[in-house]
Structures are given as structure tokens and as C-alpha cells.
Amino acid sequence: MAFTRKLLPLLLVLLLVPALLVTIATGCAPTAPEVVKIGIAQPVSGGWAAWGVPVDRAARLAIDDINAAGGIEVGGKIYTLEAVTEDTEADSAIAMTAFNKLIYDHKVGYILGPMSSAINKVVQPLCEANKVVQLFQGSFPPTPDDYYNFRGTMIGEQMAPAAYAAVMKLYPETKTVALLNRDEEGGWTNQDVARNVCNALGLEIVADEFVDPHEEDYAPILTKILPLEPDFIGMGMIAPGYHALLIKQGREMGYEGPFLAPTGSDTAIMLDIAGAEAAEGLTAVGTADYIGLATTPLMKDVGERYLERYGTQDAWSLEYYNDILYIKAGIEAANSVDPTEVVKALRTPGFTMPSVYGDVSWVGEEFWGINSIASCPLPYTQIHNGKEVVLGAVSWEDMKPLIAVAIGK
Amino acid sequence: MELSSFLQMFVNGTMIGSQLALFATGLTLVYGIMLIINFAHGELYMLGAFAVFLFSEQLGLNYFISLVLAMIVVGLIAVAAERVFFKPLRGQHIPSFVMSCGLAFMFQVAAVLAFGIRNKAIDSVFPGVVRVLDTCVSVERLMVSLISAILIIGFYIFLLRSRSGRAMRAVMQNPDAAALQGVNINQVCSLGMGIGAALAAAAGGLLAPVFIFNPWIGPALTWEGFIVVCLGGKTSLPGTILAAFILGYIRSFVTTLVDPVAALMCEAAILGIILTLRPQGLLGHE
Numbered sequence: 051m052a053f054t055r056k057l058l059p060l061l062l063v064l065l066l067v068p069a070l071l072v073t074i075a076t077g078c079a080p081t082a083p084e085v086v087k088i089g090i091a092q093p094v095s096g097g098w099a100a101w102g103v104p105v106d107r108a109a110r111l112a113i114d115d116i117n118a119a120g121g122i123e124v125g126g127k128i129y130t131l132e133a134v135t136e137d138t139e140a141d142s143a144i145a146m147t148a149f150n151k152l153i154y155d156h157k158v159g160y161i162l163g164p165m166s167s168a169i170n171k172v173v174q175p176l177c178e179a180n181k182v183v184q185l186f187q188g189s190f191p192p193t194p195d196d197y198y199n200f201r202g203t204m205i206g207e208q209m210a211p212a213a214y215a216a217v218m219k220l221y222p223e224t225k226t227v228a229l230l231n232r233d234e235e236g237g238w239t240n241q242d243v244a245r246n247v248c249n250a251l252g253l254e255i256v257a258d259e260f261v262d263p264h265e266e267d268y269a270p271i272l273t274k275i276l277p278l279e280p281d282f283i284g285m286g287m288i289a290p291g292y293h294a295l296l297i298k299q300g301r302e303m304g305y306e307g308p309f310l311a312p313t314g315s316d317t318a319i320m321l322d323i324a325g326a327e328a329a330e331g332l333t334a335v336g337t338a339d340y341i342g343l344a345t346t347p348l349m350k351d352v353g354e355r356y357l358e359r360y361g362t363q364d365a366w367s368l369e370y371y372n373d374i375l376y377i378k379a380g381i382e383a384a385n386s387v388d389p390t391e392v393v394k395a396l397r398t399p400g401f402t403m404p405s406v407y408g409d410v411s412w413v414g415e416e417f418w419g420i421n422s423i424a425s426c427p428l429p430y431t432q433i434h435n436g437k438e439v440v441l442g443a444v445s446w447e448d449m450k451p452l453i454a455v456a457i458g459k
Numbered sequence: 460m461e462l463s464s465f466l467q468m469f470v471n472g473t474m475i476g477s478q479l480a481l482f483a484t485g486l487t488l489v490y491g492i493m494l495i496i497n498f499a500h501g502e503l504y505m506l507g508a509f510a511v512f513l514f515s516e517q518l519g520l521n522y523f524i525s526l527v528l529a530m531i532v533v534g535l536i537a538v539a540a541e542r543v544f545f546k547p548l549r550g551q552h553i554p555s556f557v558m559s560c561g562l563a564f565m566f567q568v569a570a571v572l573a574f575g576i577r578n579k580a581i582d583s584v585f586p587g588v589v590r591v592l593d594t595c596v597s598v599e600r601l602m603v604s605l606i607s608a609i610l611i612i613g614f615y616i617f618l619l620r621s622r623s624g625r626a627m628r629a630v631m632q633n634p635d636a637a638a639l640q641g642v643n644i645n646q647v648c649s650l651g652m653g654i655g656a657a658l659a660a661a662a663g664g665l666l667a668p669v670f671i672f673n674p675w676i677g678p679a680l681t682w683e684g685f686i687v688v689c690l691g692g693k694t695s696l697p698g699t700i701l702a703a704f705i706l707g708y709i710r711s712f713v714t715t716l717v718d719p720v721a722a723l724m725c726e727a728a729i730l731g732i733i734l735t736l737r738p739q740g741l742l743g744h745e
Contacts, residue, residue: 094576095571095576095673095674095675096576096673096675097578097671097673097675099576099577099578099673100577100578103576103577139675233719233720259718260718260719260720261719262719264679265719266670266671267475267670269471269474269711270468270471270710270711270714270715270719270722271714271715271719273464273467273468273471273711273715274714274715274716277461277463277464291578291671292671294580294671295670295671299597302588302595302596302597303588303595304588304590304595319578322580323578323580323671325583
């Protein structure tokens with residue numbers, strides 16, 4: 051009993067003092083910044099990874115840049131951004147699971163994705179119902195119901211007309227074209243646009259074909275197309291690795307004319323798979339060479355740091371970097387991280403936001419009934435002697451008459 | 460139809476058929492001996508392609524040495540898988556099938572961890588194009604067909620003339636009778652699995668310079684292989700080869716004359732009609 055009487059005060063001191071110290075320390079410590087999670091729902095595996103991985107890379111670079119600069123201040127609180135990536139594998143069912151995980155498990159309010167119009171049809175209702183802002187990469191045009199859905203990258207109705215117009219400028223003697231596209235939603239839409247543009251430009255469409263999105267053996271379809279002697283072949287929305295095979299096999303079968311990638315390419319993959327000789331003259335919209343294209347100091351700076359961090363420049367990567375800048379601009383304008391408030395701010399008429407190109411705004415209402423597309427310029431390039439050469443860029447204003455033709459307005 | 464177009468379609472179909480034949484021969488062998496629906500067969504093709512990539516592109520070995528090494532390595536992996544995973548399930552179709560699905564995922568993950576997620580390609584081994592009578596075929600694809608033919612013929616000679624080959628045929632015909640005759644079933648199963656995997660790896664390695672590959676190419680190839688095997692007759696090797704070329708020519712001619720979707724429909728229709736009239740397949744036994 052005596053022992054207990056002596057021990058008890060000692061025990062109390064040993065327990066209470068540390069507890070008091072911890073309480074004081076916690077009370078004095080700076081409050082950890084709150085986190086805004088950004089979901090990245092992209093094909094980061096499989097044949098479409100060449101398109102999905104750059105989104106993940108660019109978004110993470112942008113997020114790290116914003117966090118390093120102090121995060122985003124909203125109502126006196128500091129918020130940092132955190133990327134959460136889920137692989138969609140370019141498959142609708144898997145993408146649905148990815149979106150469900152992002153929305154319900156990770157509780158994200160902003161998602162970059164998906165990478166395909168066919169998949170977006172499946173996941174967009176989920177995002178709209180849960181008030182999740184989407185920066186979506188797909189060819190399908192926006193609709194007036196797309197309240198939470200935005201496009202940081204061009205759609206087919208912008209890219210295809212600019213691409214075909216660029217080819218006509220480069221090869222004025224062109225008379226005939228073979229159109230090849232992937233056999234799914236995005237490809238069908240893109241092919242419709244290509245047909246409209248080719249008809250408007252006075253080109254004769256000698257072949258109008260579709261292939262499986264993952265097809266690797268193009269010999270049978272090339273056997274059908276090449277005897278028709280197209281002046282050039284438009285490759286539609288076929289992913290870079292597969293259109294590299296198409297170019298390689300086309301050259302093996304004797305085709306010497308130019309190829310067009312009207313929705314973008316990947317020069318590194320072209321050179322690796324098709325080779326410099328086969329890829330010579332490949333015309334594409336979009337570029338990986340943002341350093342070469344750089345029209346602003348920010349573009350050059352981000353391009354160089356992307357190259358340093360990832361060892362390569364990726365096509366469309368700085369467009370995906372912009373997506374994070376748009377989210378930041380919306381949060382700051384709304385002075386809230388609530389996606390609904392952010393969308394209200396983004397949809398304010400005349401709203402402008404910073405991008406690597408300078409200030410841009412949401413446009414497109416005159417064509418699609420809603421301003422949902424970022425008014426970024428569209429570069430076009432060619433491969434010469436194993437290098438991507440940027441030939442120029444088409445501004446939103448220059449694009450408008452071409453878009454009108456593409457959609458028959 | 461011009462003669463040159465017909466010849467080009469015939470050449471294309473022959474190329475496709477020879478690819479399918481080499482790949483599906485291994486599948487038929489595994490099913491014939493072990494009665495296993497090996498859903499991981501496409502992954503063995505994928506591992507073959509990556510093994511050739513590792514040996515030739517990353518370690519700088521000669522392509523042919525890399526191909527042989529790839530066949531040996533993948534064959535040994537398959538033998539190990541047979542001993543560890545399939546032997547305990549011998550005779551049980553559904554568990555064996557499920558096990559092969561699990562193996563397929565395992566191989567995919569291993570390939571992702573070892574080689575990453577991006578598409579890979581191997582530099583052309585036989586550059587150039589052969590042009591005859593207005594038809595053209597890359598030397599690469601011509602050599603793939605030639606080497607595939609050599610491998611299949613070599614395998615047939617082994618099957619017909621060697622002691623081990625006779626043992627394998629005996630087990631394919633009647634495993635119980637073969638066991639009673641003194642055939643070591645365990646050894647035959649391992650050998651069959653190893654050779655089947657080596658043939659799949661050979662297909663992957665030969666086609667690596669022709670196409671692109673990534674860790675997820677396996678499942679689509681496995682399905683194609685099963686269609687060939689079912690059409691040909693599940694345990695008939697000549698039937699497999701016949702079915703491979705029939706499907707190759709259908710794919711080539713119908714794609715060129717109509718479109719790729721029509722080609723798929725024709726393949727499915729032929730499969731349905733043949734299996735309705737002859738459930739055992741073209742050259743299978745009842």
C-alpha cells in the first residue's frame with residue numbers, strides 16, 4: 051500500500067506530462083493543408099497507353115508545380131492537389147469501374163478522362179449525377195447538356211478539317227484520298243467529319259474503311275485500298291502504335307504517298323516502329339515538340355521540365371497540363387473547391403483562364419450550343435529526316451470556317 | 460478481280476494461316492495430352508516476344524540465338540507451371556481452366572513489372588520486300604512463314620519418329636492404355652507442355668519484328684487459337700493446320716473483298732456450320 055501511494059503520483063506525472071506536451075505541440079503546429087483530389091482515368095496500360103500515359107504525366111507535373119508554388123488559397127485556407135490514377139484500359143466496363151472507384155472510394159470532384167467518346171457515353175451520366183467536373187479527351191462534339199463536362203483538347207470536328215486543309219496546302223496536286231478509321235463510336239464520328247471536309251475540299255474519297263481498334267495486320271485492308279491509288283491515306287483515330295504499323299506495312303506493299311494522322315500522332319513511336327524512312331512525310335495535327343513550337347516562355351519552360359522529368363516529349367501533353375490550370379482557375383474564381391461552384395465560375399460568360407499558350411476561354415457555342423472547348427491553337431507537323439518539324443498552328447478564329455464546313459453549317 | 464489482287468489476297472492469307480498454325484499447334488498439343496484448356500497460351504506467345512526483345516535488343520545477342528533461348532526459357536517456365544499448378548489438377552477440366560486464367564494474369568503482371576506498359580517493337584531482321592507478278596510480301600513475313608513451316612514439320616517428324624513423340628501420340632489417343640504400356644504420363648505431360656509453350660514462344664519471337672507487342676496481347680490470341688483448335692478437331696494436329704489456313708484465307712479474302720467485320724462474321728459462320736455438322740471438328744475423331 052505504501053509502495054502504491056508513492057508510485058501513483060509518479061505514474062500520473064509520467065502520463066500527464068507527455069500528454070500535455072503533445073497537446074501543446076499539436077496546438078502550435080501549423081494546420082496541414084487540405085487536399086483536393088484530381089482523378090486521372092486513362093488507359094495507362096495496353097495498346098492505348100501511348101495516349102493515356104501523357105495525361106497522367108502532364109497532370110502530375112502540373113499538380114507538383116502548383117503545390118510547389120504554395121497550392122491554391124481558397125477562403126484563407128491552403129489547398130494542395132493530389133493525383134489519383136485509375137487505369138481504364140480503353141475498355142468501357144473497366145472504365146466504369148475506374149470512375150466508380152474515383153468517385154465513391156477516392157471521393158474526387160475532378161477527373162481528367164476518359165480518353166474515348168465511346169467510354170464517355172458510359173461514364174458521363176455518372177459524373178453529371180455526382181457533380182464531378184470532367185476534362186474529357188474525345189472526338190465526339192459537346193452537347194448543350196454537358197454541364198460538368200469540358201474539353202481541354204480538340205475534338206475531331208476541329209482537328210480533322212485543320213489536318214485535311216494542311217495536307218491540301220502541302221500537296222496542292224492532291225485529288226483522291228483513302229479514309230481509314232477505327233471501328234467504334236469515335237471513329238465513326240471522325241469519319242463523318244472527314245467525309246464532309248473531303249467533299250468540301252473537292253477531294254474524291256476512293257476508299258472509306260474501318261478497322262478493329264487493336265488490329266495489327268493491315269495487309270488485307272491495304273490490298274483493298276492501294277489498287278485504288280489514293281493520293282494520300284487519312285488514318286483517322288487509330289492509336290499511334292497501330293498507325294505506325296499501318297505506315298510500315300503500307301510502305302512494304304509499295305505505297306509511296308503521304309499519310310495523314312488527323313487526330314494526332316507520336317513521333318517517337320512512329321520512328322521506333324515504322325522507321326524514319328517509312329514515316330517520312332507523315333503529316334499530323336498536334337505536336338510533341340512543345341519546346342520547338344514554344345510561343346510563350348511558359349510553354350518552353352513546361353516543355354523542358356516535362357522532357358527532363360520523363361525523358362521524352364509526348365503529343366498533346368501540354369494540353370493535359372492546361373487541364374489542371376483550368377481547374378485551378380475555376381477554384382480560384384469560385385473561391386471554393388466545390389465542383390458545382392467551380393463549374394458556375396468556369397461557365398461565366400467571358401471567363402478567361404491561363405494556359406501555356408496564354409489566356410484562353412471556353413468556346414464552341416455557335417457550333418454545338420455550349421462553350422465547352424478550350425480555345426487553344428492547333429499545331430500541325432510533318433516528319434522529315436527522322437525529326438518532327440512544326441509547320442504552323444491554326445488559331446480558334448482560323449478554325450471556325452473549317453469547323454462550319456466539317457459539320458455542314 | 461485482277462489476278463494480282465487475287466494473288467495478293469492468297470499471299471496475305473498464307474501469311475495469316477502460317478502464324479495461326481504455329482501458335483495453335485502448341486495449344487492442340489497441350490489439350491491433346493493433358494486435356495487442359497490452357498487460357499495462358501497467348502501469354503506464352505507474349506513471353507516469347509518479350510524474351511526475344513530482352514535477349515536481342517537489350518542484351519545484344521544475335522536474333523536467332525535469342526529466338527532459341529526464348530523458346531527454351533518459355534518452355535521451361537511452362538514445364539515448371541505444369542509441375543506446380545496443373546499436375547495436381549490433372550483430369551479436372553474446370554479447375555485447370557481457372558488455374559490457367561490465373562497463370563495468364565500472373566504472366567501479364569510479370570511482363571508489366573519487367574518491361575513496362577508501353578508497346579514494344581523489334582527492329583526488322585529481314586528487311587526488304589519481295590515482288591512477284593505485282594504481288595508483294597515483306598521478306599520478314601516470308602521468313603516467318605518459312606521458319607514456322609520448318610518448326611511445324613520438325614515437330615511432326617519428332618512426333619512420328621521419336622520414342623517420346625510416339626509416347627505423346629499414345630497419351631493423346633488413350634492415356635490409360637498408354638500408362639498400361641509403360642508410358643510415364645508425368646514426363647509426357649511435362650514434355651508436351653514444354654514443347655507447346657516453345658512453339659507459342661517461337662510464334663511470338665518470330666512475329667515480334669513484324670507487329671508490336673505489350674503485356675496484354677495474350678487473351679485475344681488465345682481466343683483465336685481456340686477457334687482454330689475447335690474448328691480443326693481438338694486433338695488433331697493436321698486439323699489444326701488445316702483450320703488455321705482456312706481461317707487465314709477467309710480473313711484475307713473477305714476483308715479485302717468486303718470488310719473486316721464481314722470477315723469475322725464469316726469465320727464465326729464457318730465455325731458454327733462445321734461444328735454443327737461435325738462436332739468433332741474437321742479432322743477430329745468422335
